[in-house]
Amino acid sequence: MSLKTLFKKEPAPAGYEPATYPAPAVDNPETNTAEADEKKEEHADSSTVCPKCKQTFEKSVLRESFNVCPACGYHFVISAERRVRYLVDQGSFKPLKCKVAFANPLENPEYESKITSLQEKTGLEEAVYTGVGKIEGHEAVIGVMSSKFLMGSMGIAVGEKVTNAFEYAEKKKLPVILFTASGGARMQEGILSLMQMAKTSAAVERFSKNGGLYISVLTHPTTGGVTASFATLGDITLAEPEALIGFAGPRVIEQTIGQKLPEGFQRSEFLMEHGFVDQIVPRDKMRETLGHILRLHSKRGK
């Protein structure tokens, strides 16, 4: 199934003009992310076991429930494309063109082939997928990070695409919604990955100073350099239930303090309790909630 068919499957609901959908961002539609994920997630008998409650579900059941376990509410990791599909008004999504050439500042001999194979496997250019789409009729720049692409780590390409998304939104006076999922800065690009933290944060600051609305949605897992840059700079910060969110990883902290971490530490609920998250939003309510926030910001207060 190609991206084109994904978004054009159903006629667009009345009330807005569906944008024409451009050529798919993926080079090879046969190895589409959603398709690949489904194959991976499912066993031969086309059913999936929930890692939390260990119950088995038909794939069709899971797909209807937004890839959330119907029994315990466990949120399965989903692909960037599927996330977008759950979110936007049908046919309204258009990827942002920001192709970043491969860079290998540390001259790591295995890095390029790793990226190429990941691009083939996931159908994504890089660990973040950006575009413009409508949510309940409100247009926004949307970015989704994929933990399936080198743990969603941020190197030059990710930093550039995120920065580019903010610059585009500023130019077009659109809000930005980012779904973060990342292990942090990308080790393979060394100090230049670290600099992406400064670059993206500066872009958010500039966008924000010009009155732009930025909604950050933290999904499992959001850690390291992404937590310490654009992920935590939203005007409004949402999180998916039970997502791991933190700066240092739990293993590192356990080694440092020499004891086990308490249950629920660094999870969405913990972060909300400590004042860093506005609301925890389950996946089936995400579209509605974002639509609500966008509606509240569609007119300037006086």
Next chain:
Amino acid sequence: MVKEIDERIQEIDNEIENMQKEEIVDEAQIYVLKRERHDLIKMCKNLSPHVKVYLARHKKRPKITEYVENIFSDFFEQRGDDLGKEDASIYGGIAMFHGRPVTVLGHRKGTDLAENMKCNFGMPGPEGYRKALRLMKQAEKFGRPIITFIDTPGAYPGLEAEMYGQGTAIANNLAKMSDLKVPVIAIVTGEGSSGGALAIGVANTVLMLENSVYSILSPEGYASILWKDATRSDEACELMKLTAQDLLSFRVIDAIIPEPVGGAHLNPKAVFKTVDKYIKHELDRYAKAGPEEIAKLRYKKFRNIDSEFLKVAQW
């Protein structure tokens, strides 16, 4: 090897000092020792990255407190984040520099074990970063240039640090620093690791001491991610491209401040003098720029920091 050389140099220094205290000074022997010292130092040229990491972390390497004492005058220390805590791992305040008031701040590791503990070995928590931001925003209010000294193994990976928003605190510093309307000069004096270093490093000019290092995380952390073995940090150093020379070639930093051969700790006075010269040169450069221009220059610098590697087809 440099470790042995370094230890021998310390021995020689002690010997010479003791000999000079005696009634009859054995000039000939002192000359022999000085010769040896000179030859040893000469061996310290073209150091490999892991040796630079060793020097960058050297116990006697000049600390922020010494830089403040020797380069600035009339220092007034400021403490606290105004939100409930004082974090001693960030040291800072207001001082005079060649007749103009500046805000100076940086990581403090401490000079002895008791102080190391108090300063958490230079690893700030969120309170430290909020304190740094408080000082910087105040500097902006009064139009004071900001000079930061970077020397940290990284932000502290602790339970409370996470609870009180380590990530958010660092992110806020990066964002707010990018828009400061006064010149910011950052100098990596020792080790600059991870977001913990960058959180006070979004500067108009970023300088590095010749034997300092600046990296995405500590070599130990890198080795443990790469090979699940922190003891292979020396190998990691060779791969990470973390030396001042590497960073200059990436154009991530603006200039390298030369150190005495063998490391800054061998002649701190000379280092203070050179650092002073570099700061003055940079501040003079920005003296005529207006506030908006200064912020714009800094934004552009970080927006294009990876331009060497970046080829983009834009929308």
